[in-house]
Amino acid sequence: MQHDDPLMAGHIPAQDREVRSLLDSGRFAEAEAAFAELIAAGANRVSEQWNRSAVLVHRASLAWRLKHIPIALELLAEGWTELDVDRPEGAAAAHTVSMLGYLLETIGHRGPALEMMALSVQLARDTDDSAALAHCLNREGNARIFRAATLPLEERGAQFALARDLFDESRMLTKPGQVKRSAMAGLARALVGVGDADAAERVAQEALALARAADDWFTSSVANWVLAVVRRQQHRLEEARTLASRALDAAETIRDTMLMMQFSLDLAGICEALADPVGEAAALRRTVSASRLAVDALREGLGQALEQRRVAVQAQRMALAAREAALRDPLTGLTNRLGLERRAPLLLEQTASAGRVPWLVLLDVDWFKDVNDRAGHPAGDVVLQEVAHLLRRECRADDLICRWAGDEFVVLLVGSSEDSREAGPVVAERIRAAVDDHDWRLVLGRITKPPTVSIGVAAGPANLEHLFAAADIALYRAKRAGRNRVEIDESPASDPSTTA
Structure with a gap:
């Protein structure tokens, strides 16, 4: 997958960026081998030329996606400890706080997750770093989109409206590349949520075309999902089923459990409306599979355990640093x-x-x-x-x-x-x-x-x-x-x- 990420290039070592590139392209065996090299060299060893907290939290996200949960929690706790949470400042701090929020959202510790993502946007605005701000806007926007899915119908509109503004700003800030594509796909979903289906379809089609050219599975997945939602609203259920299946296939390729769970449920609903019990059952089985992956991950450690581990890492580091x-x-x-x-x-x-x-x-x-x-x-x-x-x-x-x-x-x-x-x-x-x-x-x-x-x-x-x-x-x-x-x-x- 093409990576045109100036913020990441400025704050994350090349070997770490390569692991993420392999993951985003669905090449998990190669990503596992590359990550193993990081671990063999010492996953918490970071050269002084890099921002330590940003690198550690980024490595935690890689470990989490590869299902190395204990390593992910340890790296996340240490990276969180390294961050000056009382006075964070700069693009690296904004990026780190944003990734912390994303990981907390992923493991279900949602209380502080959205607050962290919102804080990261404020930090990024203070830096005048458009790349950092675009990243942080996208993460908060995605969190609000998936938060909306858990709310009653009458409360979803406000979340979608906030997400729309976040993605629209991100899209305007960045040059063509992965960040802009992701912002466009997220914007399209937010537009559906606020009732502007025509604009949503137009943006989603553009994002999908760009994603296919760049082998960007994440954006392809979200864009197909948006088009499926639009087709379902238009009662073109056969097309909706096809698009939802494509979205779910892409989500499974990159093993994104949040996408997998949402898309498989939507596909099951479309199949139910089509009176397709076989398709509905297959989609629900994929929902169960995605849920099982998420539950297995959650069993390894919840937010409270992470807090305890962070304190333990901090105390251990102070006691053992000298020797x-x-x-x-x-x-x-x-x-x-x-x-x-x-x-x-x-x-x-x-x-x-x-x-x-x-x-x-x-x-x-x-x-x-x-x-x-x-x-x-x-x-x-x-x-x-x-x-x-x-x-x-x-x-x-x-x-x-x-x-x-x-x-x-x-x-x-x-x-x-x-x-x-x-x-x-x-x-x-x-x-x-x-x-x-x-x-x-x-x-x-x-x-x-x-x-x-x-x-x-x-x-x-x-x-x-x-x-x-x-x-x-x-x-x-x-x-x-x-x-x-x-x-x-x-x-x-x-x-x-x-x-x-």
């Missing part, structure tokens, strides 16, 4: 051995005092020397980074993940919401399966067999030295028993039932 570099492994970004040794005593004490069982998971990459010998040390480094990524994915944010040395990793489980007496073996098996099931072909090709991990697990209460020694014995048993397996320390001190 962060010394406590991080530069290859994987994980805590290093020194960091584990410094943090473990307090974490173990807090876990035990809360009545939970602390677990130490020790894992070693099987046959790692063969990877280095056959594929080379750079490939071996990538394997370690991939293992680190899988550990982050399978563990909770409060768990302490460490690269101990070489190809050995340690996970100290202290934040599990599962039954803490079973958490160690459950998480260990999840990690083992994730590594075993991972597609290693992009890293290693067919040069060597795919890596696996052997894991030893031990439970407390105990100090780090005792836990590590017990897990190391279990790891040795796993290696001896054939590798790619989990072994649990069998000593009485490691029996969770003795810790009550």
